[in-house]
Amino acid sequence: MGILIGGVSEEVEGLVTCSWIDSPGPGPTGLRLTTEDREERSAESWVHAIVLHTTRGIPGGLDQRRQRILSGVPPTAEHVRSVLDGWASDHCCASAHFVIDFDGSVACVADPLTETTYHAGHRAINHHSIGIEMYQGESAELYEVQLESTVRLVDFLTRRFGIQRQFHWPYQNQALARILDGGSSVVGVYGHREASDDRGEGDPGDAIFEALRRAGYERFNFAQGEDLAVWRARQEELNQRLGVGITTDGVPGQQTVLALREADRPHGLWVSRPGD
Ligand SMILES: [Zn+2]
Incomplete structure (x- = not known):
């Protein structure tokens, strides 16, 4: 059990992780993206950003319910396969490298070093970034343990890839021109909402950035450089x-x-x- 980087399984301390090696797919039982939802990453790509998402993106679009961050014991039902099935049946390409379930467990469904996934809706960004999806429930809920796992995974990936621990703040209700341009000058962590005009505040919401701030990540206004x-x-x-x-x-x-x-x-x- 572990996540796969360059085809090699690596454990992430403090996290429960698995990958498609543990549960071969694609399909209803597997943990692998279909070939339509991933492609080889160019060997020259400098991976320098981590883009955070929620699977439902609430609040966003017509659904403006506030996110609910729940403490306590999350339900044990597993949601990663349904997320993968949704991506597989989607007509447009949609995917990410990691899915974090309610219980904080991390599924690695693509190799962040050697594969590009389609999470940011912008080809240039996808090619130099890693996508992480937090599973969000029907009531717009996320669990605290999920946010904690996301911080740990981001800690690991920033260390592993040499990405500085910084994020954009504050959210300004619009995508950032520097990121829409392709994001070549933006190193660090940001949300899908900063990379697209089609996503709202809830992709991924403020709570995960508050968690990164508490973890000591630096906050910079990327829009102002x-x-x-x-x-x-x-x-x-x-x-x-x-x-x-x-x-x-x-x-x-x-x-x-x-x-x-x-x-x-x-x-x-x-x-x-x-x-x-
Ligand atoms: Zn997203």
């Missing part, structure tokens, strides 16, 4: 301190990650988390 200004200064400081030549473009890419490692930040990330 706050992240770029802060990282430009950090890159200049690294260049002076280490005598390296990072491009000071404010986009923390692989050069910046390597320099941060040299500067004794584990895994090259500015923000550290348990498990690093």
Whole structure:
């Protein structure tokens, strides 16, 4: 049991995970995306964003009910296969790499390193991002344990892929031009709502970003380029301190990650988390 990265199973500490190796599919019993819902990721793709979703996207569109974040013991019924069946029967391509069920268990249905999934509705974004879907119930509900699992999974993926722990804040009821342009300068975590004019506040809602804030993730107004200004200064400081030549473009890419490692930040990330 584990998630598959580059075809190799990896355990994520503190999480219950499984993949299609444990339950071969596709089909009613499998945990695998159909071939129509995934494609090979180009070897040159720099994976630098994690896009968060809820399966129902409430509140959004005509359904403006508020999200309910429930504590306590979630129902044990498993929903991942129904999500996969929905994607498989959908005429348009829809999918993600991970589905997080009510109980916080994580199903890996595509390989985040070698496969692109169709979660952001924008080809360029899909090619450089990882999609995570949180299962949302018919009453617009999510469970606290689900949010906790999502944070742990994002902790793991940011560490594994060298993606800085930062997200866009505040939500401004519209997609961000920098992301709609393809998102090449946006590193970190954002919601589907920031990447599309067709999605509303509830894809994925504010609660997951509050959870990331409590976990110490940095908040920047991506629309105003706050992240770029802060990282430009950090890159200049690294260049002076280490005598390296990072491009000071404010986009923390692989050069910046390597320099941060040299500067004794584990895994090259500015923000550290348990498990690093
Ligand atoms: Zn979405």
